[in-house]
Amino acid sequence: xxxxxxxxxxxxxxxxxxxxxxxxxxxxxxxxxxxxxxxxxxxxxxxxxxxxxxxxxxxxxxxxxxxxxxxxxxxxxxxxxxxxxxxxxxxxxxxxxxxxxxxxxxxxxxxxxxxxxxxxxxxxxxxxxxxxxxxxxxxxxxxxxxxxxxxxxxxxxxxxxxxxxxxxxxxxxxxxxxxxxxxxxxxxxxxxxxxxxxxxxxxxxxxxxxxxxxxxxxxxxxxxxxxxxxxxxxxxxxxxxxxxxxxxxxxxxxxxxxxxxxxxxxxxxxxxxxxxxxxxxxxxxxxxxxxxxxxxxxxxxxxxxxxxxxxxxxxxxxxxxxxxxxxxxxxxxxxxxxxxxxxxxxxxxxxxxxxxxxxxxxxxxxxxxx
Ligand SMILES: NC(=O)c1ccc[n+]([C@@H]2O[C@H](COP(=O)([O-])OP(=O)(O)OC[C@H]3O[C@@H](n4cnc5c(N)ncnc54)[C@H](O)[C@@H]3O)[C@@H](O)[C@H]2O)c1
Ligand SMILES: [Zn+2]
Numbered sequence: 001x002x003x004x005x006x007x008x009x010x011x012x013x014x015x016x017x018x019x020x021x022x023x024x025x026x027x028x029x030x031x032x033x034x035x036x037x038x039x040x041x042x043x044x045x046x047x048x049x050x051x052x053x054x055x056x057x058x059x060x061x062x063x064x065x066x067x068x069x070x071x072x073x074x075x076x077x078x079x080x081x082x083x084x085x086x087x088x089x090x091x092x093x094x095x096x097x098x099x100x101x102x103x104x105x106x107x108x109x110x111x112x113x114x115x116x117x118x119x120x121x122x123x124x125x126x127x128x129x130x131x132x133x134x135x136x137x138x139x140x141x142x143x144x145x146x147x148x149x150x151x152x153x154x155x156x157x158x159x160x161x162x163x164x165x166x167x168x169x170x171x172x173x174x175x176x177x178x179x180x181x182x183x184x185x186x187x188x189x190x191x192x193x194x195x196x197x198x199x200x201x202x203x204x205x206x207x208x209x210x211x212x213x214x215x216x217x218x219x220x221x222x223x224x225x226x227x228x229x230x231x232x233x234x235x236x237x238x239x240x241x242x243x244x245x246x247x248x249x250x251x252x253x254x255x256x257x258x259x260x261x262x263x264x265x266x267x268x269x270x271x272x273x274x275x276x277x278x279x280x281x282x283x284x285x286x287x288x289x290x291x292x293x294x295x296x297x298x299x300x301x302x303x304x305x306x307x308x309x310x311x312x313x314x315x316x317x318x319x320x321x322x323x324x325x326x327x328x329x330x331x332x333x334x335x336x337x338x339x340x341x342x343x344x345x346x347x348x349x350x351x352x353x354x355x356x357x358x359x360x361x362x363x364x365x366x367x368x369x370x
Contacts, residue, residue: 092124
C-alpha cells in the first residue's frame with residue numbers, strides 16, 4: 001500500500017463528516033503553486049466553499065502572541081464558529097501557532113493538519129499539542145487540540161531546504177529506536193531525496209505515515225503526557241541543550257540536528273555501559289550499529305562543534321522536570337526497550353560526554369582520512 005492509499009481520502013472524508021459551517025485554509029506562503037492549486041481543488045470538492053485562504057510565512061517567528069492575535073482577528077473577519085474547521089498546511093511552527101489560535105477561538109475550532117516537513121509529518125502534526133513561545137522561552141503557552149485528521153504527502157517537501165528535510169529525519173530515526181516495525185522499515189528503506197517520480201514520493205509518504213504511527217500509539221496510551229509519552233523525548237535532553245547552547249551563536253543547530261546528536265549519545269551510552277541494569281544483549285549492539293549508520297547518512301550534522309560537559313549540564317539543569325541535583329533522562333537499551341526515567345549525576349554525565357567526544361573525534365578522523 002502506498003502513502004496515498006494509506007491516507008489520501010481520510011482527511012477529505014473527515015472534513016465532510018465534520019459538517020463544517022465554514023472551512024478556512026492557512027498555509028505556508030512559499031509552497032509549490034501547482035500543488036497548492038491541486039489541494040485547493042481537493043478542498044473545494046470536500047466542502048464546496050472556502051470562507052478564507054491565507055498564505056503566511058512559517059517558521060519559528062510565527063509562534064508569537066502577536067501573530068496569534070492577528071490570526072484571531074482574521075478568524076473573526078471570516079466568521080469562524082465552533083462548527084468551523086481550519087485546515088493548516090505547513091511546518092510544525094505553523095501548525096503549532098495556527099493550532100493554538102484555533103483552539104482558543106470560541107473555545108475551540110476544529111483542525112486538520114497537512115504537514116509539509118518530515119518533522120511535522122511524523123511528529124508536530126500529531127498528538128494534539130499546540131503552542132507558541134513566550135517570555136523568551138519555547139512553547140510556554142499551549143493547549144491540547146487533537147486534529148480531526150492529518151494528511152501526509154511528501155510532495156509538499158520538494159520545496160523544503162535539504163538541510164531542514166534531513167534534520168526532520170532525526171525524528172523518523174527516533175521512532176525506529178522506539179519500535180521494531182519502524183526500525184525494520186527504516187533499515188529496508190533505500191530511497192534517496194529528492195525523489196525522481198510520483199511513485200518515489202509515495203514511498204516517502206508511506207515511510208512518514210508508518211513512522212507517525214509510533215507517536216500515535218504512544219500518545220494514545222498517554223494523551224496528556226503523564227507517563228509513557230515521555231519516551232518520545234529520547235535524545236531530546238541532550239538535544240534541547242545543544243539547541244539552546246547554539247541558538248545564540250552564528251551557527252544555530254536545527255532541532256533535528258541537535259536531536260540526532262542526542263540519539264548518537266544514547267547509542268554511545270550502551271556501548272559505554274552507562275545504564276548497567278542487566279547486560280545489553282548482542283542484538284542491541286547490532287541494532288545500535290545500524291541506527292548509528294542510518295543517522296550518519298541521513299542526518300548530516302554541523303561540523304567542528306565543541307560543547308563542554310559543564311555548559312551542556314547547565315542547559316540540561318534548567319528543565320523543571322529534574323529532581324534535586326540529578327537530571328532526568330530517557331535511555332535506550334535496544335529497539336523498543338526504553339528505560340525511563342533514568343537520572344544523571346553530574347560526574348557520570350561529564351565522564352560519559354568526554355568519552356563520547358573522544359570516540360566521535362576518532363570516528364570523524366577515520367571517516368575523513370583517505
Ligand atoms: N506540537 C508538537 O507536538 C510539536 C512536536 C515537535 C515539534 N514541534 C514544533 O515544530 C516546530 C518545528 O517544525 P519544523 O521542523 O516543521 O520546522 P518549521 O515549521 O520551523 O519549518 C522550517 C522552515 O521551512 C519552511 N517550510 C515548511 N515547509 C516547507 C516546504 N514544504 N517548502 C519550503 N519551505 C517550507 C518554514 O516556513 C520554515 O522557514 C518547532 O516550533 C517545534 O516546537 C511541535
Ligand atoms: Zn523533537
